[in-house]
Amino acid sequence: MAAEKQSSMAETESYPPIDPTNFDLIVVGTGLPESIIAAAASTSGKTVLHLDPNPFYGSHYSSLSLQDLTSLLQSNSENPKPNLPQSDDTTTLDINPRPIYSDVEIASYDGSVEEHSRKFNLDLAGPRVLFCADLSVDLLLKSTANQYVEFKNIDASYVGDANGNLTNVPDSKSAVFKDKTLKYSEKNQLNSFFKLVQGHLEAVKSVGLDVAVDDGKIISEEDLESPFVVFLDKMKLPPKIKSIILYAIAMVDHDQDTGESCKNILKTKDGIDRLALYHSSVGRFPNALGALIYPFYGQGELPQAFCRRAAVKGCLYVLRMPVISLLMNKDSGNYKGVKLVSGQELTSNKLVMEPSLTIAKFPSESVQSVSNKLARGICIANTSLKPDISNCLVIYPPRSLYPDQATSIRVLQLGSNLAVCPSGMFVFYISVVCDNAIEGKKALHAAIDGLFTSNDQSDSEEMKPTLLWSALYIQDLIEGSVVGPVFTMPTPDGNLNYNDLLDETAKVFKKMYPEEEFFPEISNTDSSDKLEDDSEAVLDS
Template identity: 60%
Template sequence: MSEDASSYPPIEPTNFDLILLGTGLPESVIAAAASANGKTVLHLDPNPFYGSNYTSLSLQDLSSFLISHSAPPPSPPSAPSDGHDFTLAALAARPLFSHVKISSFAPDVLGEEHSRKFNVDLCGPRVLFCADKSVDLILKSGANQYIEFKGVDASFVYSENGKLTSVPDSRAAIFKDKSLGLTEKNQLMRFFKLVQQHLDGEGGGENESGNSRISEQDLESPFVEFLNKMRLPPKIKSIILYAIAMADCDQDNVEVCEDVLKTKDGIDRLTLYNASVGRFPNALGAFLYPVYGHGELPQAFCRRAAVKGCIHVLRMPVIAILMDKCTGHYKGVRLSSGQDLFSHQLILDPSFIVQLPLTSSPPGLGSIKRKVARGICITKSSLRPETSNFLVVYPPRSLFPEQVTSIRALQIGSDLAVCPLGMFVIYFSTLCHDANQGEKLLNAAMDSLLTLPEPEHPESSTTVHSENSAEEKPTVLWKAMYIQELTMDHFESISSTPMPDGNLNYNNILLATLKLFQKMYPLEEVFPETASPENPEDDNEFSLES
């Protein structure tokens, strides 16, 4: 559609309990939850698609989105200053992406027709743990009616010698793993048994087997110290820390580690991983991925919101915030069409900032110093010929000595409807402080598994043998790299939702989202009527492809 906002008929009604700008996952969850509680909700988005910073797009649309959101936007159209009892605060977009680098090495293969067949995640790599809170929320909300999932086949750790080692995520996997010696298998089994005994004995000092629980002192200590105390070898320790507990920073280097994982949190993450393995019959591993990409998640919640009466309008920019002249409090919004709409509360996705200071509101929380470096590669062959969809974790120092953060790579194939048949999308991400550091980390990870053809020979297929196998490294057809900001602001009656973080799952994002909802509506329950009292988490209702 080519209509601009001025071609839309006026929105009716003009008064709402809640207006949201942006259809990202946090905004969509809040819209659905508020609608489920009988609130009148208007959901606006200046984009022609759902999902905002959580969307999945074709290659052309993704390139356009990244480029357009990586530079300061033009000044918003001036809003007339006339008003009855309110003043206007201009609303502007802010760049959340930077250092965007996009290369196509095979334009003949990835022409416009093929480009439109991709559904590439803007916030990848990302998965859902089968037993995490995201799955529970999808079930409770009823959003599972609008989305399908498929299990991720496997998970690997990249080792310093260039090999991919399977993550032993169950008792059976430990025994089958040929990369582990008998001593290592026994050590890993004893550790998992100790964790399980600790969890079973939560009611007292000793569990039923007479074994003491992990002490409070150990639970509050760094997880890496507890693993050292258990005398686990470096290889096993690395798998537990970075491929199961998903630690971001080098836990052995306290001088550079900004997020030291405590033992109690490490145990919680191990428990989540273990509970995720085999939860669903058609997903034998720990992870799920949505068919058609992660952009389906916000759309599913938007559909749920629409069923409950939420009004959604795309291609509708908001150019100003209406502020009460006397109190300075938020009152409503002005659309680019010139129409004024009013609501009790407003939520903005983090792409937007209020340009004039809100004198009656507390200052914004500002930006987190760290950023997320993200990369996307398209190939015509799998990193592992026998496996289509899998995760690779690069522990700190596995690529080069100065690597202080984990890097994660997720390969997704055409069976998940994200790319044409026979092609693969590989997502990379890592936390970083600046673009140089992020690009160095991503390039090292890409070079370890992939071949970048020479620009003057885009169709070349140079054979480069990896130490991992006798197969040649897949040749990259298309590549994108970009730096994403981590930012979240808050004002008294205007709240900003979180950007996609550097984690694999959505738990932290949804926790912040639900806290925001509960602050707005402290007396309301999130999705109260959709959960069955007898079985609020009916796994059979979760749609999984075979």
């Protein structure tokens, strides 16, 4: 009995005590939404404690070495639950980890990959990019977190098919006319459509929706509320052009030609907004050739940038610190604080948690629902898909790889010039929205078969990259939840960019602090000049 007591004391003494013990906000998990909340609250003058049971930043948005990624995907560890006393006026509710990854398949075809494990920075939530004009870039600039991360542009975007063909995605008028895969008539049709969309956006911006409707200068309200695919058919765009617009520019997930059976039909007004984002991203930065950029050292740099911003504003950070239970007031039943694995009790007015933590016996409305699943793949190969192209995006539209492919498959290729892998290797991220693991794995394997060859295949496929290593897994898509002062954030979604996640994060912050501005401007004078100057500094030259 004495030996057990000594062992328990040794465990708790290995964790340093935290001082102070009361905070306005405690945040558990350093994923991107949690890190943004911590930075925003710290900027607003709140006292914030940011905890993470992991020894690294980023949580489910992290970029890890090959070995660390493998260990994380394969592990299903639980937080230790030491038997610790609690105060008389407090009751506790256990906080338990839950796995959000399943059906993990890891395969190595070349031992040299493991030899360079520490030279990889592999995204757990890939593929991800930032549009030069999207919310994430605007937020980096507004919060000044851009000071802690640098970007490089994605060289090209392609639409792929089952025959291994990769067609350029024309993202501007000049790119359309330079494209050798489009017929002259297709170029005219695509440019005419882009001109129509641009005219619509300019008319609405300059004179307002009502006036523009009266003048007949914009797309009608009836068309704006109709499915985007119907509007594209009305414009008499050929299937090839329509597919590029829907799946490679508007980035739609589900097959839009299935009519009412489609899970998520994109309306024309939303399709126009997505085209506007894409085209406004082209040329925003002088040293970015296209619409898309990616951070050096991986997507895990983004949550770290906001953590650094929060630390500058006074946020306290403690890694390797599991939270084991919620503290509730015995009399009122209200949230009071958290208990750490060390046994220390901390109090706060509000609590934010990452999505892989659940609270036992918490109110039923707090249960987060699994809305869908994502099939994700990370592949390492020896060459690029295209000569002289290090970083590119490939979209496989629905039914492009096999007849019952219901959703788009996205592939992001990254090279060593982004410091995510050793020289002479390339990393490929693959993702697809799915209903179950069987459907998701079928899509991943179809993409892999189309992209790569293996060492035992014939010389006829020697132009394809050779697959050296792969990790395939299924991720649950979990929605966020709110119960009183306790907020649980959602998992990484299936989108290529962060817009939806950032929008949800901003809404959570406004619920928490309705009187506070979400990252106020740095100053009232010359703030626009400051943002313009910083815009040029976002990209690495």
